[in-house]
Amino acid sequence: MGMLHKTALLSCFSIICLFATSYAQSCSDYTFTNNNLYTACNSLPALSSFLHWNYHQSNHTVDIAYRHTGVTTSNWVVWSLNPGGRGMIGAQCLVAFVNSSGVPHPYTSPISGYDTRLQEGPLSFRVPSMAAEFRNNQMIIYATVELPPGSTSFTNVWQHGDLSGGVPRQHPSTPDHLGSFATIDFASGRTSDTGAASGGSRQRRRNVHGVLNVVSWGILMPLGAMAARYLKVFKAANPAWFYLHVACQVSAYGVGVGGWATGLKLGSDSPGVEQTTHRNIGISLFALATLQVFALLLRPKPEHKYRFYWNIYHHLIGYTVIVLSIVNIFEGFDILDPEKKWKRAYIGVLIALGVNAVLLESFTWYVVLKRKGEPSESDKHTHTGTTNGVNGYGA
Numbered sequence: 129m130g131m132l133h134k135t136a137l138l139s140c141f142s143i144i145c146l147f148a149t150s151y152a153q154s155c156s157d158y159t160f161t162n163n164n165l166y167t168a169c170n171s172l173p174a175l176s177s178f179l180h181w182n183y184h185q186s187n188h189t190v191d192i193a194y195r196h197t198g199v200t201t202s203n204w205v206v207w208s209l210n211p212g213g214r215g216m217i218g219a220q221c222l223v224a225f226v227n228s229s230g231v232p233h234p235y236t237s238p239i240s241g242y243d244t245r246l247q248e249g250p251l252s253f254r255v256p257s258m259a260a261e262f263r264n265n266q267m268i269i270y271a272t273v274e275l276p277p278g279s280t281s282f283t284n285v286w287q288h289g290d291l292s293g294g295v296p297r298q299h300p301s302t303p304d305h306l307g308s309f310a311t312i313d314f315a316s317g318r319t320s321d322t323g324a325a326s327g328g329s330r331q332r333r334r335n336v337h338g339v340l341n342v343v344s345w346g347i348l349m350p351l352g353a354m355a356a357r358y359l360k361v362f363k364a365a366n367p368a369w370f371y372l373h374v375a376c377q378v379s380a381y382g383v384g385v386g387g388w389a390t391g392l393k394l395g396s397d398s399p400g401v402e403q404t405t406h407r408n409i410g411i412s413l414f415a416l417a418t419l420q421v422f423a424l425l426l427r428p429k430p431e432h433k434y435r436f437y438w439n440i441y442h443h444l445i446g447y448t449v450i451v452l453s454i455v456n457i458f459e460g461f462d463i464l465d466p467e468k469k470w471k472r473a474y475i476g477v478l479i480a481l482g483v484n485a486v487l488l489e490s491f492t493w494y495v496v497l498k499r500k501g502e503p504s505e506s507d508k509h510t511h512t513g514t515t516n517g518v519n520g521y522g523a
């Protein structure tokens with residue numbers, strides 16, 4: 129049992145580590161299709177964007193590759209320097225969007241007022257070369273910029289918005305869109321966030337919130353439920369399945385409550401972000417899961433006449449929690465809007481769990497029906513041990 133505990137916990141931790149490391153790698157490990165190499169890279173604090181660059185001291189130029197993920201062909205994307213200010217007015221923009229010919233169109237646009245439609249025009253500094261690439265819901269702007277003299281540290285502002293009839297429209301005004309600026313020193317690589325409410329730490333908290341909740345509510349809990357439902361049928365796995373089930377659900381609950389708490393804090397720090405459904409489902413989930421943990425203490429003995437009703441209750445709440453968790457994770461993906469690959473990765477995990485569940489379900493029914501042929505055997509096994517009760521296989 130000790131061994132099983134350790135194996136269960138170990139697999140839980142490796143899932144968490146896997147997610148955490150791949151999140152961390154998304155900046156410096158990126159390989160560009162043109163094989164350009166950039167020595168510096170910064171994961172920008174908002175709008176799932178990344179800046180890669182090489183600074184040349186000899187001629188005070190910088191080669192940049194700006195990646196803006198999670199956009200479509202009906203979005204425009206901007207990366208800009210604002211040599212004289214902090215926000216939008218005065219921003220010297222590199223713009224790109226997929227135009228009516230179906231190719232990414234890069235151009236420059238200086239912003240002088242809030243009513244801009246990002247009209248083409250020359251910038252206050254030279255941009256000797258510029259290109260754009262659209263691939264996998266990601267726009268990449270490549271450019272060489274002659275930095276304004278006297279400094280290597282500039283405010284950069286980045287943004288995306290919708291196109292309408294091939295013309296850029298105003299960007300949304302969620303906290304992410306209003307906080308997408310930061311100061312970057314191209315020589316030292318140092319950044320200081322100037323975006324609203326320390327955007328950098330907010331992006332980190334959003335990532336932490338996402339990873340904790342996907343791993344706990346979205347992966348460990350369904351795994352724990354599968355351990356209970358499908359291992360129970362093996363005689364050799366009794367009562368190991370019970371400990372595996374408890375280990376998975378208790379660690380999932382522990383990590384999940386952490387993720388839930390980061391969500392509450394994030395929610396209260398992000399006024400104006402549409403999140404009511406996500407928040408309400410999250411609060412219900414916490415209540416149901418807590419109920420489930422405490423109901424363990426009230427679990428009647430297997431022979432007790434109320435145990436049958438307790439089992440029904442336990443299954444009902446358990447499956448409700450799993451379904452609601454999955455629904456809420458997709459709600460969360462819509463709010464955080466991370467790179468598409470995260471959503472796809474989670475859909476992959478769900479499909480894998482689903483396929484396994486279907487196979488194991490058929491196997492279980494096969495075993496149960498076979499045992500029905502030998503009633504005394506089956507009776508003996510479903511009612512031994514302290515952990516078994518009515519198991520829901522047509523008993």
Ligand SMILES: *[C@@H]1O[C@H](CO)[C@@H](O)[C@H](O)[C@H]1NC(C)=O
Pocket residue numbers: 184185186187189256272
């Ligand atoms: C700036 O200098 C680097 C080498 O130091 C060179 O590779 C690059 O082409 C120069 N850029 C411009 C625009 O002159």
Ligand SMILES: *[C@@H]1O[C@H](CO)[C@@H](O)[C@H](O)[C@H]1NC(C)=O
Pocket residue numbers: 227228229230231232233234
């Ligand atoms: C679309 O962008 C490409 C690349 O900049 C350009 O050559 C082409 O003329 C543009 N098409 C239209 C219809 O503007």
